[in-house]
Amino acid sequence: xxxxxxxxxxxxxxxxxxxxxxxxxxxxxxxxxxxxxxxxxxxxxxxxxxxxxxxxxxxxxxxxxxxxxxxxxxxxxxxxxxxxxxxxxxxxxxxxxxxxxxxxxxxxxxxxxxxxxxxxxxxxxxxxxxxxxxxx
Amino acid sequence: xxxxxxxxxxxxxxxxxxxxxxxxxxxxxxxxxxxxxxxxxxxxxxxxxxxxxxxxxxxxxxxxxxxx
Numbered sequence: 358x359x360x361x362x363x364x365x366x367x368x369x370x371x372x373x374x375x376x377x378x379x380x381x382x383x384x385x386x387x388x389x390x391x392x393x394x395x396x397x398x399x400x401x402x403x404x405x406x407x408x409x410x411x412x413x414x415x416x417x418x419x420x421x422x423x424x425x426x427x428x429x430x431x432x433x434x435x436x437x438x439x440x441x442x443x444x445x446x447x448x449x450x451x452x453x454x455x456x457x458x459x460x461x462x463x464x465x466x467x468x469x470x471x472x473x474x475x476x477x478x479x480x481x482x483x484x485x486x487x488x489x490x491x492x493x
Numbered sequence: 494x495x496x497x498x499x500x501x502x503x504x505x506x507x508x509x510x511x512x513x514x515x516x517x518x519x520x521x522x523x524x525x526x527x528x529x530x531x532x533x534x535x536x537x538x539x540x541x542x543x544x545x546x547x548x549x550x551x552x553x554x555x556x557x558x559x560x561x
Contacts (some may be wrong), residue, residue: 380561406558412560413558415526416534420554427500440561451559462559 358489359394359434359461359477361385366492371472372401373439373465380404380412384422384437385463386431394434394461398426404438411450412438435461435477442468445476447485455480461488494547505545512540514551525556 373381382404387397388437400422403415414436426433435457440448445466447455455462458481466474495504498518505514511530515523528535529552535543545551 382557384557409559411558413556415556419557420529420532420552423552423554436557443561444522448523448559448561454525454559456555458524476505 358392358491359396359463360476360491360493361399363492365396365399366475368399369399369437369463369465369475373467373473374439375453376404376439377441377467378409379407380409380439381465382412382414382434382436384414384419384426384433384436385461386429387434387466389432389434396434397431398429400425400436409441411447415446433460435463437463437475439465439467444468445474446481447478452480452483454466463490496545496548497550499552499561507547509545511535511545512542512545514545515540515553518553520553522555527554527556528552529554 383402384400385396392446402418404412405415406413445461445464461477462480463477464474477488478485479488494507495502496528520526530549
């Protein structure tokens, strides 16, 4: 299970809408307790691809985020990105570029602008498994 | 000499290159790793020639990207 606060969920959604028509992206960090991932901080990073079909995290911002996580006593839990025009599921490119089988890959679909959909996945090779996401 | 790798202080041999450190640290998917030394990014073509100095702070950043 992965747990995200409602306020952090709102920050992700707001940032994703702000970045339209492009994909938005960022990192998630927090704690692992009893096998559950608890997201304590969401990082909103720049998509250096500035594309509606691709994303790459800005390296300098990524470095700053990693240092901030360490200073805060958090562990990296994964990343998130938006799909402006497609469902909340990993694309072939998402799978190909998912190198950490322990990470959570969160995908926010804005296909239906009125009803954003956020899911979280673990990805190993071609296999993407949805994990239970609790927003509270 | 002592360096810091991903926040952990380590003793390493003098003359250690970034390329060798990547091997020593068992970095997965090294072709998708960005390396910084003291907050300065090292070009991937310079991993073999970049020698790490005593007290350096090294970070490995794994490429994160994708597409819809």
